[in-house]
Amino acid sequence: MIAELSAFLPHGAVLTAESAVESYARDQGPVLSLQSPAAVVWAQTVDEVQQVMRWAYAHRIPVVPRGAGTGVSGGAHATEGCIVLNLDRMNRITAMNPLDETAVVEPGVINADLNAAAAEHGLMYAPDPASYRISTIGGNVATNAGGLRCAKYGVTRDSILALDVVLADGTLIRTGVQTFKGVAGYDLTSLFVGSEGTLGIVVGITVRLRYLPHSEQTLAAFFPDIQTAAAGVLAVGEARVQPAIMELLDGMTLTALDGAHGSNLRERGGALLLIQTDGFGAEAEAAVVRVVLTALGGTVSSQDVGEAARLIDLRRHSRGDEVDDEFRVGEDVAVPRSQLVHYIAQLERVAAEHSVLLKVVAHAGDGNLHPTFWVSAAEGPAGVERLDLALDESVRLALGLGGTITGEHGVGQYKLRWLPWEQTEEVLGLQRQIKKVFDPRGILNPGKAITVEA
Secondary structure, three states: OHHHHHHOOOOOOEEOOHHHHHHHOOOOOOOOOOOOOOEEEEOOOHHHHHHHHHHHHHHOOOEEEEOOOOOOOOOOOOOOOOEEEEOOOOOOEEEEEOOOOEEEEOOOOEHHHHHHHHHOOOEEOOOEOOOOOOOEHHHHHHHOOOEOOHHHHOOHHHHEEEEEEEOOOOOEEEEEOOOOOOOOOOOHHHHHOOOOOOOOEEEEEEEEOEEOOOOEEEEEEEEOOHHHHHHHHHHHHHOOOOOOEEEEEEHHHHHHHHHHHOOOHHHHOOEEEEEEEEOOOHHHHHHHHHHHHHHOOOEEEEEOHHHHHHHHHHHHOOOOOOOOOEEEEEOEOEOOHHHHHHHHHHHHHHHHHOOOEEEEEEEHHHOEEEEEEEEEHHHHHHHHHHHHHHHHHHHHHHHHOOOEOEOOOOOOOOOHHHHHHHOOHHHHHHHHHHHHHHOOOOOEOOOOOOOOOO
């Protein structure tokens, strides 16, 4: 049956050999049950995506859409009997409209490439996840990705104006508008953003661009501990300064970065609050931030362009790489900013009580934390059990503070067990009904993003 796909796709667009498809069986998220796809299929045009979906719909074959595979929640993990529909060859910027401050891109366009093209016109695409050099805009749309600049410029949804989407049966629709404002009908564009490929295959994206900042000022504020640094986040807010970037890194993260990159961050303090102001008022805002953080006991220094770039790049690498001798899971809970200090203290308590290691980084400007818990692989099942208990407790604590189980990485496959902790059965039921409207045969990325029927 899979061989039929080759009839309407270019030569080499369908791979079925187990050795060839193995590397496309998962993204970077934890694996609960590793499955091998029946095939990996590349589409290069909208018409090809439509033909693949018509075939899959007719044969009831599950389809898992994939970009660069940089997700960390299992949203692109293969499911049993599926085909992985790879969109990374649909990588054209089809329109750049500087006067309208918009661009139209295919889903496989790399975030950094869009930014480079926009910069030629004095513009930028604001969402910048840590993986921006390799992640695709389509993948960013799938998870409603955020990034370092989201404190000021918002997440992906705030920069998406319109979408071209192929539905489960191959029908092509367009949602949204080409203008900054538009309220005709239901907001289907926002519905698709963050739906993790469970409602349709995004094949075209109209994005809103922003002005490249006139200037930037970057401050590194080192504190004795992460609780004091987190208090600095609230103090900056109380001063009514809106940084473009406000990132928080604890001592364990600084130590890990020093070991991996030869930096000396841990020598400078027990926690780092990295802040960047931008625009015509960047210097004045930075001056206010310096006063506020110094008053809290921070050691604050301005960074030149080169050092600022290096520190921001180190922050982007703070999640670290998987290693064979550890079981490690990183999360992306979010809590109200007023609860940052308390929640971080609770995370440290949880880690100590369950005898697991912990490091914390955060998009502190909007309360989105990335705590990473880990144990030695040598501990085997006992270590994994403690790790799971710590993760569960950390999520329940976040929810108890008015937070959410995921700020920007998506539910994927891994976080499904936590979704009913956050949302009522009435809400979950409505989501299942929406899924059935768009995907009546249940072939679009099954087992991801929403819970199945109770």
